[in-house]
Amino acid sequence: MTDSLTRPNLDQIRTWLDDVPDPEVPVVSVTDLGIVRDVRWDDDELVVAITPTYSGCPATSVIALDIEMALRAKGLNNLRIERRLSPPWTTDWITQEGRQRLQAYGIAPPAEEKADKPSPFDRFLRKPLTIACPRCGSENTARISEFGSTPCKAQYQCRACLEPFDYFKCI
Amino acid sequence: MAGQDALFEYLLRLGDNALILGHRLSEWCGHSPALEEDLALSNVALDLIGQTQLWLNLAGEVEGKGRNADKLAYLRDARDFRNVLLVEQPNGDFAVTMARQFYFDAWHYLLLRELTGSTDSRIAEIAAKALKEVTYHLERSQEWVLRLGDGTEESHRRMQEAIDDLWVYTGELFDADAVDAAIIRDGLGPDPASLRDLWLGLVRATAEEATLSLPQPGWAQKGGKQGLHSEHLGYILADLQFLQRAYPNATW
Ligand SMILES: [Zn+2]
Numbered sequence: 001m002t003d004s005l006t007r008p009n010l011d012q013i014r015t016w017l018d019d020v021p022d023p024e025v026p027v028v029s030v031t032d033l034g035i036v037r038d039v040r041w042d043d044d045e046l047v048v049a050i051t052p053t054y055s056g057c058p059a060t061s062v063i064a065l066d067i068e069m070a071l072r073a074k075g076l077n078n079l080r081i082e083r084r085l086s087p088p089w090t091t092d093w094i095t096q097e098g099r100q101r102l103q104a105y106g107i108a109p110p111a112e113e114k115a116d117k118p119s120p121f122d123r124f125l126r127k128p129l130t131i132a133c134p135r136c137g138s139e140n141t142a143r144i145s146e147f148g149s150t151p152c153k154a155q156y157q158c159r160a161c162l163e164p165f166d167y168f169k170c171i
Numbered sequence: 172m173a174g175q176d177a178l179f180e181y182l183l184r185l186g187d188n189a190l191i192l193g194h195r196l197s198e199w200c201g202h203s204p205a206l207e208e209d210l211a212l213s214n215v216a217l218d219l220i221g222q223t224q225l226w227l228n229l230a231g232e233v234e235g236k237g238r239n240a241d242k243l244a245y246l247r248d249a250r251d252f253r254n255v256l257l258v259e260q261p262n263g264d265f266a267v268t269m270a271r272q273f274y275f276d277a278w279h280y281l282l283l284r285e286l287t288g289s290t291d292s293r294i295a296e297i298a299a300k301a302l303k304e305v306t307y308h309l310e311r312s313q314e315w316v317l318r319l320g321d322g323t324e325e326s327h328r329r330m331q332e333a334i335d336d337l338w339v340y341t342g343e344l345f346d347a348d349a350v351d352a353a354i355i356r357d358g359l360g361p362d363p364a365s366l367r368d369l370w371l372g373l374v375r376a377t378a379e380e381a382t383l384s385l386p387q388p389g390w391a392q393k394g395g396k397q398g399l400h401s402e403h404l405g406y407i408l409a410d411l412q413f414l415q416r417a418y419p420n421a422t423w
Pocket of ligand 1: 134135136160161163
């Protein structure tokens with residue numbers, strides 16, 4: 001039983017969550033990716049709201065378990081993980097730190113453009129994105145496939161250093 | 172038709188389309204022409220299965236008889252499935268798979284976009300999530316129609332055949348019945364017929380750029396939405412449902 005005098009404050013809890021890695025891209029944390037949408041107390045129960053990156057993302061249940069285990073290790077036993085679908089996750093929620101960590105890990109971060117594209121079929125009219133190679137920085141790169149090792153990534157190849165790399169695409 | 176009954180039926184249609192097409196795409200896993208395509212097809216399948224869970228769980232909730240997505244997916248017979256005939260058609264060659272995907276994605280995109288404005292916030296939320304994923308599906312399947320259509324002599328021939336052979340299943344996408352009428356009446360979703368012009372516009376423009384010719388609108392093969400399926404669905408379900416039928420309630 002935690003009472004309001006002994007229970008940790010929410011800022012403290014958020015910093016603990018900063019240390020919970022994403023199971024598929026472990027260099028970034030669940031907070032870097034913007035998966036954690038809310039942390040709050042509901043009486044004595046701690047509620048952590050998370051949102052899936054993609055609706056079929058198999059990592060979502062692993063993430064829920066990892067968060068629960070990390071918080072239990074800090075002595076928080078009365079907690080609940082809440083799934084939230086709306087508003088849908090967007091790569092705009094990835095933090096600056098998260099973007100830098102992706103880049104250093106060899107994954108090109110999402111291009112800085114608005115992920116929402118309101119008008120019908122306008123994706124087909126826009127120019128292809130310029131994605132810089134995370135290794136050598138060259139912008140002479142080509143998309144190999146719209147999907148990579150996970151739904152959130154696309155496959156690119158650098159024409160300068162010839163290395164293939166993942167691009168974390170905008171959604 | 173009473174609102175709740177129509178809503179349940181409508182949610183089954185949305186969920187079953189995603190489930191059956193997701194299953195079809197998963198049949199490519201390990202068999203695709205290239206590793207990149209194997210990954211891409213599996214990823215699209217994964218998105219669709221994720222969307223299936225959202226739609227069918229909501230269907231079970233609306234029905235109120237304690238059925239969840241798993242029960243609805245694994246324990247219904249072919250006659251109770253509500254997917255359109257297009258998605259159960261066999262994979263064929265890569266051109267057939269991509270033509271089927273393009274026809275479906277273009278329609279799916281337009282439908283989901285309308286559903287984001289549904290008067291039922293649960294529907295609007297799932298649609299908003301799925302729409303982001305389907306935008307990528309559409310981008311990819313359109314690209315393949317273009318590449319194969321405007322490719323080699325053989326790829327062109329195969330894509331033209333696929334576009335022709337699957338055409339007969341596209342009419343059902345825009346056909347409204349009593350379920351749709353109730354859905355439109357309650358502001359839950361669009362009139363399927365209202366999506367046709369935009370769909371046809373994109374499909375025509377793509378075919379033209381791909382140097383393909385589009386068949387004339389004509390007789391349409393229908394029935395899937397009402398549970399009257401082609402012979403293919405039974406084989407899909409035999410594969411999809413085997414484990415739960417043979418070992419009821421098995422978990423891992
Ligand atoms: Zn490079």
